[in-house]
Amino acid sequence: MARQEQKKDVVIVGLGWTGSIAGIELAQEGLEIVALERGHDQNTVPDFQYPQQIDELKYGVRLKMMQKLSQQTLTVRRSGDETALPYRSLGSFLPGNGVGGAGTHWNGLNWRPQPAELKLRSHVVENWGEGIIPEGMNLGDYPVSYDDLEPFFTQFEKVAGISGYAGNLNGEIREGGNPFEGWRSEDYPMPPLPTTYDSSKFQAAAKAMGYHPFPAPAGIASTAYVNPYGMQMGPCNFCGFCERFGCYQYSKSSPQTTILDALKRYPNFSYRTQSEVLRVELAADGKTATGVTYWDDAAQEEVFQPADMVILSSYQLNNVHLMLLSGLGEAYNPLTGEGTLGKNYAYQMNGGITMFFREEEFNPFVGHGANGMVIDDFSISQNDFGAEGFIGGSYWRSGTFNGQPIRNMPLPAGTPAWGAGWKQAIGENYGHAMSIGSHGSHMAYANNHLDLDPTYTDRHGRPLMRMTFNWQDNDLRMNQFMKSKMEPLAASMNPDLMQAGFKNIGAQYDVRPYQTTHNTGGHIMSENAREGVVNRYSQTWKAHNVFAMGAGNFVQNTQYNPTGLVGALAYHTVNAIRTQYLSNPRPLV
Amino acid sequence: MSHSRGWPLPRKRRKAPPPVPLEDYDRAYLNADEWAFVMAATARLIPSDGDGPGAIETRVPVFIDLQLAGDYGAAGDWYMEGPHDPSAEPARGWQSPLNPAEVYRQAIPAFDAWCEETHGEIFAKLSPEQQDASLTSLQKGDVGLPSELRDFFTILLANTKEGYFADPIYGGNHGMQSWVYIGFPGARAAYRAWPERHNVKYPLGPVSISGERA
Ligand SMILES: Cc1cc2nc3c(=O)[nH]c(=O)nc-3n(C[C@H](O)[C@H](O)[C@H](O)COP(=O)(O)OP(=O)(O)OC[C@H]3O[C@@H](n4cnc5c(N)ncnc54)[C@H](O)[C@@H]3O)c2cc1C
Ligand code: SF4
Numbered sequence: 001m002a003r004q005e006q007k008k009d010v011v012i013v014g015l016g017w018t019g020s021i022a023g024i025e026l027a028q029e030g031l032e033i034v035a036l037e038r039g040h041d042q043n044t045v046p047d048f049q050y051p052q053q054i055d056e057l058k059y060g061v062r063l064k065m066m067q068k069l070s071q072q073t074l075t076v077r078r079s080g081d082e083t084a085l086p087y088r089s090l091g092s093f094l095p096g097n098g099v100g101g102a103g104t105h106w107n108g109l110n111w112r113p114q115p116a117e118l119k120l121r122s123h124v125v126e127n128w129g130e131g132i133i134p135e136g137m138n139l140g141d142y143p144v145s146y147d148d149l150e151p152f153f154t155q156f157e158k159v160a161g162i163s164g165y166a167g168n169l170n171g172e173i174r175e176g177g178n179p180f181e182g183w184r185s186e187d188y189p190m191p192p193l194p195t196t197y198d199s200s201k202f203q204a205a206a207k208a209m210g211y212h213p214f215p216a217p218a219g220i221a222s223t224a225y226v227n228p229y230g231m232q233m234g235p236c237n238f239c240g241f242c243e244r245f246g247c248y249q250y251s252k253s254s255p256q257t258t259i260l261d262a263l264k265r266y267p268n269f270s271y272r273t274q275s276e277v278l279r280v281e282l283a284a285d286g287k288t289a290t291g292v293t294y295w296d297d298a299a300q301e302e303v304f305q306p307a308d309m310v311i312l313s314s315y316q317l318n319n320v321h322l323m324l325l326s327g328l329g330e331a332y333n334p335l336t337g338e339g340t341l342g343k344n345y346a347y348q349m350n351g352g353i354t355m356f357f358r359e360e361e362f363n364p365f366v367g368h369g370a371n372g373m374v375i376d377d378f379s380i381s382q383n384d385f386g387a388e389g390f391i392g393g394s395y396w397r398s399g400t401f402n403g404q405p406i407r408n409m410p411l412p413a414g415t416p417a418w419g420a421g422w423k424q425a426i427g428e429n430y431g432h433a434m435s436i437g438s439h440g441s442h443m444a445y446a447n448n449h450l451d452l453d454p455t456y457t458d459r460h461g462r463p464l465m466r467m468t469f470n471w472q473d474n475d476l477r478m479n480q481f482m483k484s485k486m487e488p489l490a491a492s493m494n495p496d497l498m499q500a501g502f503k504n505i506g507a508q509y510d511v512r513p514y515q516t517t518h519n520t521g522g523h524i525m526s527e528n529a530r531e532g533v534v535n536r537y538s539q540t541w542k543a544h545n546v547f548a549m550g551a552g553n554f555v556q557n558t559q560y561n562p563t564g565l566v567g568a569l570a571y572h573t574v575n576a577i578r579t580q581y582l583s584n585p586r587p588l589v
Numbered sequence: 590m591s592h593s594r595g596w597p598l599p600r601k602r603r604k605a606p607p608p609v610p611l612e613d614y615d616r617a618y619l620n621a622d623e624w625a626f627v628m629a630a631t632a633r634l635i636p637s638d639g640d641g642p643g644a645i646e647t648r649v650p651v652f653i654d655l656q657l658a659g660d661y662g663a664a665g666d667w668y669m670e671g672p673h674d675p676s677a678e679p680a681r682g683w684q685s686p687l688n689p690a691e692v693y694r695q696a697i698p699a700f701d702a703w704c705e706e707t708h709g710e711i712f713a714k715l716s717p718e719q720q721d722a723s724l725t726s727l728q729k730g731d732v733g734l735p736s737e738l739r740d741f742f743t744i745l746l747a748n749t750k751e752g753y754f755a756d757p758i759y760g761g762n763h764g765m766q767s768w769v770y771i772g773f774p775g776a777r778a779a780y781r782a783w784p785e786r787h788n789v790k791y792p793l794g795p796v797s798i799s800g801e802r803a
Contacts, residue, residue, distance in 0.1 A: 051798045054776040057755035062661060069668040076681070088668045089683045197787040239778035248778070361790045365773060366780040405754040405773050417728075418634040418746055419721065427641050430771035431790075456670060510680035 002293060002302040008034045011292055011307035013277045013322065014314030016101015017563060018549035018570045020255040020263060021159075022311045024229065025574040027266040029582060034305065035269070036294050038071070038276035038314075039098030043256055048246030056404040060244050065105045067095040071276070074317060075453045078470040078509050080334070086456050086464065091512040093519055094244070095315050099273065100255045102315065102517055103563075107243045107369030107401065108219030108252055110162045111560035112153045112568070115146035115182045116381045117441075120391070120556065128386035134474050138344050138444040139391065140555040143527045143536040146182045149568045152575070154185055156567030160253040161225050161233050164188035164217035178214045180376040193222045193236065198362050198434035199373040202398035205493045211377045216397055217564075218370035219253030229262035240402050242369035252369070274298055278460055280310055280326040280546060288545045295460060308585075309545045309577075313570075316552040320450050320522035321465040328542050329523070329533045334446045334468075340533050342451045344444035344521035345467065346557040349392070349475040351502030352437040353486055354410045355495035362434050364403030372399020378485055380441060380559055392478040393559045394440030396486065405430065413499050436490060438482040438502070441559035442520075445472050450522045470509045479503055518562050520554035535589040537576040538569060544587045547573055608763065614651060617658035618690060626697045627653055629713040633720045634749045642766035644749055652752030652761030662690030675737040685737040689744055696734060696741035703732045756798045765803045768795040 010026055012019045012035035023035055042048070058064050067073075067090075075084035096102030116123040121139045124132065133139050166187040167177025192215035195203065203213040220242075221233040236251035250257050263269055274297035281290045281304070291306035312319045320342060323329055329341035376382070380393035402408055405426075410433045415425040453466035483502040490498050526532025529541035538553055540546045549570050551562040558565065580588055609615070616624055627650045637643030644650070656662060673686040685692065700723075701711040707726075708719045715723065726732050727742045734741060752761030754768075756776065762768065768775050775795030783791065794803045 050778065051776045051796075051800075054778045055756055055758075055798060057751060057759055061751060061755075063666075068666045070666055073668040083674070085674055085677055085681050085684055086668050086670070087682060089664070089666075091682055194784040196784045200787060235781070237779045237781040238784050239780065241778055361788050363780075363783060363786075363789075363791045365777075366783040366791070371784075403773060405767070405771060406751055418724070418749075420636050420639050423635055423641050423643070424639060426771055430773070455672065508680060511682040512680065 002304045003296070003299070004304045004306070007291070007306040008032045009307065010309045010311060011036065011305050012311045012313055013292060014038070014101060014312070014318065015099050015255070015271055016096060016313065016315060017103035017255055018566060019101070019311065019313035020103075020259040021567065021570040022313055022549065022574055023269055024259050024263040024266075025571070025578065027263060027269045029578060030268060033269045035271040036275040036277050036292070036305065037099055037271060037273045039273065041273045042098050042100060042104065042246065043260075044246065044248070044250060048248050050248040053245055053248045054239070054241050056406050059105070060404055061406055063090050063094060063244070065096065065098070065244065065246065066090055067097045072318070072458055074321070074465040074467050075456050076467045076469065076511055078468070079447060080468060084453055084466045084468070087511055092510070092515045093517045094514065095317055095517060099260070099271070100246075103255045104246050105244050106219070106563065107561070109370040109561040110157065110160060110217050110219045110253070111564040112182055113146070113558040113560055113565050114180065114379060114381045117558045118142040118144065118146050120380070124385060124391060132386055132391070136446045136472070137391070137474060138446060138556070140344075140444070140524075140531070142555050143525050144572065149572060150183070150185055152568040152571035153564060155571045156564065158189050159227050159229065159258055160219050160567060161190060161221055161227055161258060162188050162217055162219055162253065163190040163193055163222040165192050165215055167214055176214060178374070178376050179212050180379055180381055188217065190222045190225055193218055193220060193368070193371070195373060196367060196371060196400050197360075199371065199399045201434065201493060202436060203373040205489055206373070206375050209489055209492065211375045213373045213375050216370050216372045216374045216399065218368070220368045220370050221251045221253075227258055229259060231258050231262055233257055236368050238366045238368055238371075240365040240367050240400070240404070242367075243401060275303075277314065277322060278302065278325070278462065280312070280322060280328060282327065282543060286327070287543060289543045309547070312546065312548040313550060316519045316522060316550050317465065319548050319550055319552045323523055323533070323548065324450070324452050324465065325462055328540055328546060331451050332449050334449055337446070340524070340526070340531065342449045342522050344524050344556060345448045345450050345469060346442045346444050346520045346554065347469065348516045348518045348557060349394070349440040349442050349471070349479050349503070350438060350515065351440070351479050351482060351500070352435050353490045353498055353500045354433055354435045355490055355493060356412060356429060356433045356497040358428070358432055358496050360432060362400060362431055364400045364408060364431060367400030367402060369401050371401050372397040378482060388481055390474050390477040390481065391443060392441035392475060394438040394478065394482050395559060396436055396438050396482075398434060398436045400434075403431070410435065412497055436486060438479070438486060439559065439561070440475065440478055440482065442475055442557040443472070444521055444556035447472070471503060471507050473505060476503055476505045476507060480505065518551070518557065520551040520557040520562060523548045523552035524555050525553045535587070537588050538573040539588055541587075545585060547577065549573060608648065611645065611648065611650060616654050618662060619654045619657065619693070622701075623693060623697050624650065624654070625713040626701065629720065630724065630745060631749045633717065633724055634746060635753055641770040644753060646763065647753055647761055647766050648763040649749055649752035649761045652755065652759050653748050655760045656748060656751070657690040657693055662688060664688035675739065683740065685740065687737050692738055692741050692744065696738040699734055699738060700727060700732060700741070757801065758798050765795045765797055765801060769803050
């Protein structure tokens with residue numbers, strides 16, 4: 001029999017971005033809370049300190065901050081006709097592990113989606129009619145609007161300490177900001193960071209073509225800053241060891257730098273590491289959860305943690321896996337369209353152009369994870385889907401973010417991969433190239449979904465989750481459109497050489513190269529229990545005392561990095577718990 | 590702008606003590622034949638002639654030996670449970686039942702046998718031109734390795750470049766020579782004044798995690 005711990009008011013599963021938000025906001029209510037984290041504890045000092053953290057091999061290549069696939073992984077196939085095979089070594093996406101989660105080693109690009117993206121189905125139907133929606137695409141509206149979420153975007157940005165320049169301040173469009181963004185009730189908490197050479201070249205070229213460049217919104221401190229929890233940040237020094245690394249200063253926005261030290265001061269909050277939650281336990285009637293069962297790695301035994309409320313904040317992939325294993329919804333069947341759990345898994349469609357300028361110096365090692373100038377002129381709200389033949393959009397960005405040579409060595413196409421030619425090319429080209437990236441939307445499709453694998457199991461004997469995912473024509477067409485628009489811009493900068501990398505129509509998903517850790521959907525939000533897994537407050541339709549945080553809530557993915565929306569939804573959820581649920585626990589919709 | 594003044598060079602350059610010659614190096618994982626192969630192969634993947642250091646001066650073979658002896662070689666972080674389908678399409682990722690250390694162990698004799706059959710000698714004894722031709726065949730998948738060894742060339746090349754560019758604490762990139770060659774400042778990681786210095790070459794040489802300077 002499992003050991004049993006003392007009952008708590010709240011158990012939090014996973015102590016990354018959303019778990020930390022839930023922890024501190026609910027701790028303010030005086031609730032007894034325990035957070036269970038499967039990984040290790042880690043903090044700025046001593047874990048991220050200089051110079052040990054400045055190690056490309058350990059963190060950038062061997063990925064020592066990431067989920068250990070020997071502990072937990074999933075299988076992948078591209079369609080129902082293939083046999084899914086395990087994701088054995090990290091490649092395409094890099095889920096986090098340990099206190100802080102992926103929030104520790106993210107890039108810090110912090111976006112709000114456009115208002116149209118949250119009501120995308122309506123936006124499409126109103127402007128072009130239902131007829132343009134391709135067969136097999138599950139296009140939906142979020143059950144929350146931009147206006148509903150605006151206060152919570154602002155709240156997350158204040159906590160996370162975001163640097164930027166508002167382009168739409170209460171409806172007033174401001175020169176130098178993003179004219180296509182949704183309205184902001186306040187400007188960013190910190191001004192934008194300085195602009196590196198590549199960004200300024202891109203900015204000038206974009207302006208000359210009539211586009212609207214603006215500084216990328218960055219979870220990277222540009223000045224000294226104190227957030228609403230009293231946490232202090234100091235300005236970034238462009239160390240260039242940002243994405244995949246913990247910040248050795250207190251400059252990158254993370255659970256460690258913005259929440260956790262304040263949270264740990266609450267006597268009613270505690271957390272246990274090396275504690276991997278195995279399933280959520282449901283009451284006999286299946287209508288509420290009684291707590292969670294976890295694996296205590298130190299004691300090597302299963303433990304039952306009873307609680308009145310369960311917050312799932314273990315990252316999108318882990319949340320969906322736990323929900324499938326716990327019966328927190330009916331698994332989606334793409335053939336019949338029945339069931340909702342695992343439905344609408346989506347990702348991100350990216351491309352880019354690299355340009356070589358032999359005589360110019362870019363110092364690529366000077367940068368941070370969210371560096372750069374951006375344009376949103378080809379974003380979702382700006383594209384004529386009817387005329388272009390796709391639904392979607394992207395933002396373009398240029399800015400150095402790491403010059404670490406094992407992974408960041410752009411060379412002219414045709415350069416040999418080894419030998420004398422390679423060695424000569426690295427000497428000639430390092431530091432003389434810049435790039436522009438297109439970061440694009442990804443829609444939801446019947447084909448792309450998550451369920452349990454029939455063959456492979458984890459160390460606890462549980463079935464692995466199975467991902468069925470492939471690129472679809474709609475998003476590939478969007479990508480090709482971006483290529484056709486980006487090439488003239490890049491050419492206008494007169495590089496000595498330029499080369500484009502955009503997936504072609506027919507491209508098949510390849511799990512090996514890193515793409516993004518923006519896995520979305522699977523426990524999507526919906527207006528009613530027939531269409532999704534959670535309601536507008538991220539409360540599961542199945543059990544009213546289980547709330548599921550994170551990008552699993554996304555109806556389809558947006559064109560942006562997910563965490564701005566993830567953070568806002570987390571604040572929206574805890575606000576509903578505080579103001580509506582605690583006084584009267586029940587389904588809120 | 591001029592950089593002859595303003596960024597003083599460190600008064601005392603800290604140099605690592607001279608390392609054990611590669612011939613006397615006490616191997617952690619590779620056996621003598623494997624060592625001979627790795628020495629010969631990395632010397633062609635990143636040759637010593639021309640501008641910039643080669644794999645041998647930067648002690649890439651030491652790096653590879655240590656990596657294979659450790660967690661990477663053992664695929665300690667990877668999911669290695671069966672069933673395995675090593676002949677699956679490459680886009681499906683690593684599907685070999687073998688870990689990287691085992692792949693080296695089995696692939697080196699298999700490739701050496703192919704070299705002997707094709708060129709009359711094992712790889713280490715071939716001429717540089719024959720070695721390059723053999724590596725090209727290996728790269729193209731023309732050597733007929735069984736599918737569980739298919740990724741051998743990919744990891745050999747990746748590990749060689751890792752050893753060339755990684756911090757010297759891992760045994761390669763001796764003297765930070767590769768960083769000096771390309772102009773990467775290593776573990777300096779502090780550039781507060783630099784984002785606005787547009788199109789100006791950063792003037793300082795690298796430092797390493799253990800405090801070497803070059
Ligand atoms: C390299 C990288 C770069 C990124 N860059 C950006 C970016 O620039 N902008 C952006 O918006 N997003 C970015 N992201 C994504 C961003 O990190 C995530 O959106 C965000 O961290 C999600 O928050 P979360 O709370 O859902 O999950 P996380 O922050 O990952 O936290 C989940 C936690 O749950 C724990 N856990 C998992 N399973 C269990 C279990 N069974 N039991 C107990 N604990 C468990 C994990 O160990 C982890 O600590 C990036 C991600 C990566 C990996
Ligand atoms: S680039 Fe800036 S924010 Fe990122 S890790 Fe370095 S100092 Fe921290």
